Amino acid sequence: MSADVTTDMVHAGAVPPGPDATPEAVDWTLVRRLHEVTAAALAEELKRRPTLSTVAQQELARTLVQDGLDELIRERMRAGQVVPSAAEERVIAEAVFAAQFGLGRLQPYVDDPAVENIEVHGHDNVWVGYADGRDVRVEAIADSDEDLVRQLQHIAARLGRAERTLTTASPLLTMRLPDGSRLAAVIETVPRPQLVIRRHRIRNVDLDDLVGLRALDRSLAQFLRAAIRARKNVVVTGAQGAGKTLLLRALANELPVEENLATIEKHFELLLHELPDRHPRVVPFEAREGTGERGPDGHRLGEVTLTELVEQALVMNVSRVWLGEVRGEEAWPLIEVMEAGEGGSACTLHARSAHHAFERLANLCMRGRAAVTPEHAYRSCASAIDLVVHLSTVDERWIGGERHRFVSQVLECNGIGEGGRPAVTEVFGPGPDGRAVPEHDPVDLADYVRVGFDPSWLRSGRGSWAGAAGGRR
Structure with missing residues (x-):
């Protein structure tokens, strides 16, 4: 580990x-x-x-x-x-x-390795979320809301990769902090300044580590490891905070060291380029916000979009393209990369279920390209995507329990089915406690066997939780 x-x-x-x-x-x-x-x-x-x-x-x-x-x-x-x-x-x-040079009164919480999220609803309403699921209200982080805004303006000007602004004219701020955390702030359009800092505590992680954390079991770890080796195109879905980026990092760490990979993100969160021993040949792309002025094409001056970066990655001699999160019009070029390339691309996507991923992606494709019809969008998604891996969150803190995050479902896409929607096979489905257990053999099982996967993993764990030592069996 x-x-x-x-x-x-x-x-x-x-x-x-x-x-x-x-x-x-x-x-x-x-x-x-x-x-x-x-x-x-x-x-x-x-x-x-x-x-x-x-x-x-x-x-x-x-x-x-x-x-x-x-x-x-x-x-x-x-x-x-x-x-x-x-x-x-x-x-x-x-x-x-x-x-x-830092985050003022917030700095001790950012430095604490047990802190996962920080939420601010005005200078004196501050909540810190810890890795064990607890949310703790802490002392004020500024003398007033006005003082908090001044601090945020100072942070925006000094700590980002490029100078950002937070003003009446630009009331929204999203930036990456030096430690890799993501900061998002809003003023003017809300009654009091709002701030969220999401920290990426675990960076160097692999599938075996996730087995130890009971996010998945050994049979699923073996299957996902084979999927990466077989160059399957993978979409990781789940709600906000479900652990999608963490799983994508773990999947990336199953890649051969010599593989040339492009990562494309709105803000760096995968941070694979900061692990040179594991990823010496990664090309990390980060989108860039433009100024307030717009050019003749409607884009902000100096802006570099995710769509442009996906297209640029294709000429950078990379063997795989991994998009940190699909949110908008970049969905269509990514689907084209998955559909036409040699395979092995991956992304994360906000979706409430694995099945819902196809609806979300098709809608994003149509939003990004007016000429794309629903039939075309669904057909392309079905042709491009090999696996959808869904993460679930079960929060029982309100009844004295704990919060658990784990893979609950894996769907294999098998082309277009009835009604023009993608046909799928549920390879892993929710077990008694919600965690994914083997359900059916994938249609393309031979592809996984070819790269060393033992089909007995799908038989021995079927219908039960076959996790790490001490887990339910």
Whole structure:
């Protein structure tokens, strides 16, 4: 099992920090004062030395913060007041540094490996979701909603791969943070500022790791491993937060090391290019938002869409194209890649069931190409897609239980069936507890056997949960 997953499983049962998690109470008024002084000094220095590197800026900032703290201590000593302890100094200094170069008061939660999601509904209504399924309300992350908006504007300007804006004219913000987390914020169109940060805690993961986490059983792991080797086109479906990206990462880690792969995403989330030992030949594409101005073709100036990136990937000598998530008009070129290429492409898709995936994809194809008829869309989807793997979430926290995420169904697509819709075979279906168990042999079983799959996996696990040691059998 990979180190990342082992760490995650250890932290999943840890008690999450609450509102008073910091060792010392933080004087946020003092932090804001020192941050303002530090930011102003840094701005002046950048005017003199505009090429100053980020590392040099950070070193200078730490010196400025310490100078400010030293002056504060001298002032308080002269006035006969209590001075900060060494521990308090460290907490204040880190808070100022996080305000300038990180996420301010949110930084400790982003640094916590047990944190999975952060939701903000105004500066003083903040919820942190942990890996074990608990949601904990924590202290305010700003002095006011206006202060929160200022922080978000600072984050947008400094932390993205390209400078972003959050203003009355551009009230929507989506960006990738330096640690790979995805930040989405909204102002103006909502009564109070809204913010969500989704963290990708587990990056280096494979199918065996998911067996250990009881997201799938061994027979399904063997089948999906063979599907990747047999270059099957795979669509991973599920609701938001079901673990689609995690499963796609695990599937990617079953690829041969020497394989040349293109990943295409709105914002980097798969992060395969950050695992050079496993993926030394990955071409990572990320879409780019344009400016507020639009060109003659209606596109924002400087914009690079997912559709354009799919088309560009075809000339980059890659053997597979993996699209992080299909959301819009990029569905049609991806289906064309799957239909006409040598196979082995994959994507994720929001869908409430495996069967619903075909409806969603057909609708997206027609939305992206006005000339595509329903018949054409369904025929192309049926021709392009080999497998649909669906993830389910069962949340029983409201009755004192836990939240579970697992693969519940795998459909094999067998061309067009009755009514012009894709014909499917349910290779794996929900078992007694909802987790996928073998149901029927795939029509293309010979393709899986050819790459080393043992059909006995489909016989031994049929009708029961054949998971990791200690699981239901």
